[in-house]
Amino acid sequence: MSGPAVATRPEDPRVSRALADAVGRPFWTDRPEVDLGPGEPPARGQQTTDLLVVGAGFTGLWAAHLALDDDPDRDVLVVDGSGPGDGASGRNGGFCDASVTHGAPNGVARWPGEYPDLHRIGLEHLDALVDHLGRLGVDAHWAPVGELTTAAEDWQLRDLEEVAALHAELGDDVELLDGPGARARVDSPTFVGGLLRRTGVGTLDPGRLVDGLRRSLLARGGRLADHTPVTSLHRAGAAVRADGPGVSITAHQVLLATNAFRGLLAPVRRAVVPVYDHVLVTEPLGRDRLDALGWTGREGLADSANQFHYARLTPDDRLLWGGYDAIYRFGGPTGPSVERNEATERLLCAQLLDTFPQLDGVRISHTWGGPIATTTRFCLTAGTRWDRRVGWCVGYTGLGVGASRFGAATALDLLAGRRTERTELGLVRTAPVPWPPEPLRWAGISLTRRAIARADRRHGRRGPWLRLLDALGLGFDS
Ligand SMILES: Cc1cc2nc3c(=O)[nH]c(=O)nc-3n(C[C@H](O)[C@H](O)[C@H](O)COP(=O)(O)OP(=O)(O)OC[C@H]3O[C@@H](n4cnc5c(N)ncnc54)[C@H](O)[C@@H]3O)c2cc1C
Structure with a gap:
């Protein structure tokens, strides 16, 4: 399952056949049960509001709900340059992890003293998220199925042993599996072992989540405006003015939930780069193919190469397969022009067929890409x-499905000037090292991507560039 073992070439006719009918749209928002409809009308002219939220992904939608929980009389307006879920929130794998630090190893490496608290806070937050969905009546098909991280080479097994020990120390339910043990859970000839984590991770349906949060927000009086890009912010006395084409919104406070998209203030712009990650979804697999996979536990699946894949079954038994390439383009463009990448889609398809040869002949129904907001610490900044x-x-880098609600709550705490357990965390009190300006940014990321690919080819051995970044606590990830 790791990168180098592509026996099926991307130019293989089997890849062309598999991709022949694929549509280039995110699967999650392309289903009758997720009806985002024509959307809400854009905001135009002069507007006022108590709280303006910019961005209608998970962060923005959760922020609006949490703000109304704090004060139901507050006027909350959420604007999006496109529409709810058109950013990463409608395009992700739907792994919902308790971690607010992009995984325990990253969190422990950066905040060793604080990590037991961060871990507990993450687990408590995941419970709160699930409870909140229940109160809002949103059925996002949350399934606490756990995650199986697989190894395709011996060096990856050694890494998994370390990760297992860390989780065990934190009190998580984890189990190391040998090759037959891993293959008994999901059958791939590439698996030589795995780590099953049952605590604090599962899958949900991102399309249903975004649609459910959107509907419940409107039902409780929150306002939404689609196709309303904000292009600049200005101080206006004790308020803030947000301007966009044909609209000027004066708000008592503004919460930016723009993630990988170009930040409206310099510290946000410098904190994140947009890295494009690509995903394939198959047609519904049918009984025979499901039996051949043997994936009865429906765990989320990830491999442990530096360039890694993730995979899961959808509620209607398709296989979702994404990751590996993490593409940063010079200047950090976002939007439709960079959401498709045929070379990456073909490579992913070849790797899928190598990992699961029993899927030979399967058709891919959807392919898409989405922007991952990567910081030099690989996790949220507020x-x-x-x-x-x-x-x-x-x-949030690649782990924001759960953490986005935590991020929304944190940003609201900070706006309110509330001291909470969240705001006292080093994670919140300090900011990541900013990305350098272009062309250094592009050169550094390109060098790092090549070094990561090289490490995977050399049995995980990290070269001098990656070792330097490790020593400085810096890096690049999706
Ligand atoms: C392919 C892919 C797979 C992923 N897989 C997983 C996974 O399995 N598990 C996981 O935990 N995380 C995953 N992630 C990450 C996760 O999806 C994100 O961290 C999360 O959705 C972030 O939500 P958000 O609301 O902060 O950002 P987004 O969903 O990106 O929302 C930002 C919104 O802001 C709007 N916007 C931006 N700028 C402006 C502006 N100036 N004016 C108006 N509107 C603006 C955009 O249109 C967008 O709708 C994945 C991401 C991708 C792309």
């Missing part, structure tokens, strides 16, 4: 400016 008139939480 802050405020202008005397707490503007706040933000962005940069």
Whole structure:
């Protein structure tokens, strides 16, 4: 399952056949049960609101709900340049992890003293998220199925042993599996072992989550405006003015939930880079193929190469397969022009067929890409400016499905000037090292990507560049 073992070439006719009918849209928002409809009308002219939320992904939608929980009389307006879920929130794998630090190893490496608290807070937060969905009546098909991280080479097994020991020390339910043990859970000839984590991780349906949060927000009086890009922010006395084409919104406070998209304030712009990650979804697999996979536990699946894949079954028994390439383009463009990448889609398809040869002949129904907001610490960053008139939480890297609600709550705490357990965390009190400006940014990321691919080819051995970044606590990941 790791990168180098592509026996099926991307130019193989089997890859062309598999991809022949694929549509280039995110599967999650392309189903009758997720009806985002024509959307809400854009905001136009002069507007006022108590709280303006910019971005209608998970962070923005959760922030609006949490703000209304705090004060139901508050006017909350959520605007999006496109529509709810058109960013990463409608395009992800739907792994929902308790971690707010992009995994325990990353969290422990950066905040060793604080990590037991971060771990507990993450687990408590996941419970709160599930409970909140229940109160809102949102059925996002949350399934606490756990995660199986597989190894395809011996060096990856050694890494998994370390990760297992860390989770065990934190009190998580983890189990190391040998080759037959891993293959008994999901059958792939590439698996030589695995780590099953049952605590604090499962899958959900991102399309249903975004649609459910959107509907329940409207039902409780929150306002949404689609196709309303904000292009600039200005201080306006004790308020903030947010301007966009044909609209000017004066708000008491503004919460930026723009994640990988170009930040509206310099500290946000410098904190994240948009890295494009690509995903394939198959047609529904049918009984025979499901039996051949043997994936009865429906665990989320990830491999442990540096360039890694993730895979899961969808509620209607398709296989979702994504990851591996993490593409940063010079200047960090976002949007439709960079959401498709035929070379990456073909490579992913070849790797899927190598990992699961029993899927030979399967058709891919959907392919898409989405922006991952990567920070130099690989996890969220929150802050405020202008005397707490503007706040933000962005940069979840590849693990924001669960953490985005935590980020929304943190940004609201900061805007309110509340001291909470969240705001006292080093994770929140300090900011990641900013990305350098272009062209250094592009050069550094390109060098790092090549070094990561090289490490995978050399049985995980990290070269001098990666070792330097490790020593500085910096890096690049999806
Ligand atoms: C392919 C892929 C797979 C992933 N898989 C997983 C996974 O399995 N598990 C996991 O935990 N995480 C995963 N992630 C990450 C996760 O999806 C994100 O961290 C999470 O969705 C972030 O939510 P958000 O609301 O902060 O950002 P987004 O969902 O990106 O929302 C930001 C919104 O802001 C809007 N916007 C931006 N700028 C402006 C502006 N100036 N004016 C108006 N609107 C603006 C955008 O249109 C967008 O809708 C994945 C991401 C991708 C791309």
